[in-house]
Amino acid sequence: MQNKMFKFRLSQQQKQLLNSKAKALNMNSTQFLIKYIESSNINVKTNNKKDLKELIWNINKIGTNINQLAHSLNYSIQMEKLDSYNYKNLINKLIIIENQLDSILDKEF
Structure with a gap:
């Protein structure tokens, strides 16, 4: 170097x-x-409003997808197409993803 x-x-x-x-x-x-x-x-934070708006938009989009997945999981368990163990495992993974997204937002703001 x-x-x-x-x-x-x-x-x-x-x-x-x-x-x-x-x-x-x-x-x-x-x-x-x-x-x-x-x-x-x-911690260097971005002051670029365009980048910040895009980040928020993407996180909101991901949040919408997570809600759709949670709805599908709930529907699958009601229709008995998914066993309780897999249901709980998938819900826990969605919670982990949600927490990671929250921490990204916390770092930006």
């Missing part, structure tokens, strides 16, 4: 702060910034 140079401006006070924090860890400022970037747990 080839290293690329990246330049940016800091105030004198910011530069002194960067240097002092790096020095406290026995690093130079470049090493400190690289380590900070790699270890940062900052």
Whole structure:
């Protein structure tokens, strides 16, 4: 991997702060910034409204499909075309999918 140079401006006070924090860890400022970037747990959220609208639309569509599957499972159990064990197993899988979709939405908002 080839290293690329990246330049940016800091105030004198910011530069002194960067240097002092790096020095406290026995690093130079470049090493400190690289380590900070790699270890940062900052969640970057999209501000693109178009992408967000598309994500919401897709999740709603998936939710509709899950509801249709749940309805079909309930109908199948009523018509005795599905045994209780398989019914519970499939319902649990739908619940897992629903929870995963909820967590995706929680991360975005």
